[in-house]
Amino acid sequence: MSRRKQIYEGKAKILYEGPEPGTLVQYFKDDATAFNAQKKATLDGKGVLNNRISEFVMLRLGEIGIPTHFLKRLNMREQLIKKVEIIPLEVICRNVAAGTMAKRLGMEEGEKLPRSVVEFCLKRDDLGDPLIAEEHIHAFGWASSSELDEMIAMTLRINDHLQGMFGGIGINLIDFKIEFGRLPLSNEDGVVGHQVILADEISPDSCRLWDRETNKKLDKDRFRRDLGEVTEAYTEVATRLGILKPQS
Numbered sequence: 001m002s003r004r005k006q007i008y009e010g011k012a013k014i015l016y017e018g019p020e021p022g023t024l025v026q027y028f029k030d031d032a033t034a035f036n037a038q039k040k041a042t043l044d045g046k047g048v049l050n051n052r053i054s055e056f057v058m059l060r061l062g063e064i065g066i067p068t069h070f071l072k073r074l075n076m077r078e079q080l081i082k083k084v085e086i087i088p089l090e091v092i093c094r095n096v097a098a099g100t101m102a103k104r105l106g107m108e109e110g111e112k113l114p115r116s117v118v119e120f121c122l123k124r125d126d127l128g129d130p131l132i133a134e135e136h137i138h139a140f141g142w143a144s145s146s147e148l149d150e151m152i153a154m155t156l157r158i159n160d161h162l163q164g165m166f167g168g169i170g171i172n173l174i175d176f177k178i179e180f181g182r183l184p185l186s187n188e189d190g191v192v193g194h195q196v197i198l199a200d201e202i203s204p205d206s207c208r209l210w211d212r213e214t215n216k217k218l219d220k221d222r223f224r225r226d227l228g229e230v231t232e233a234y235t236e237v238a239t240r241l242g243i244l245k246p247q248s
């Protein structure tokens, strides 16, 4: 790992140059941050769990035809991914009011939304990833109209699939955040266009997951809100998904 060239270091992941052109290695750290990195901790084993959970989710989404950056898992903490140009947006999809939406709109956490809602935030750490309107995306050219349509359509399909997948193991998908990237498409003439594909990760760091019976939080809110047993909750998600063997 240390021999590879580091391309980027984020709050929870590091990207290294991959073995082939057009590939990267995504390394999952144990670091956890919240509130735009004002709160920090190291949670033993979180990176290993997120690597496995994100692999599982990306593979399931690939099976239903969602194009993703995931190629293969390399080891406990690393996966090989396609190199993309990240679209500078965080796409959030919500089924139940929680977090910033509940706060912003004065709703009770846990109130079911009349329908799934897709929101966009600008990826800007220095501004705290502000909520933006589609109008801003068009006006500032952060994504083209067709890219935006594709992102919204994919987000709703991902939501449908994940709601079913988690529902099957007794977990309610409250909301989640995803990111997309542009994959260059080339032929003998060079780069001839781009395909929008799912990038980054999908894990309990980026989703709200509540136990269906008890509403117990099985996600990063355990860290944000000092509820304790963070990695235990992530382990429970991995176990229910069948990634880890149940502890006897």
Ligand code: C5P
Binding pocket: 090, 092, 098, 099, 100, 101, 129, 175, 176, 177, 205, 206, 207, 208, 220
């Ligand atoms: O905080 P908020 O309610 O806006 O978060 C909505 C969803 O997006 C949550 O599942 C949260 O974990 C995720 N999120 C994220 N990264 C961010 C902001 C939100 O993964 N920077």
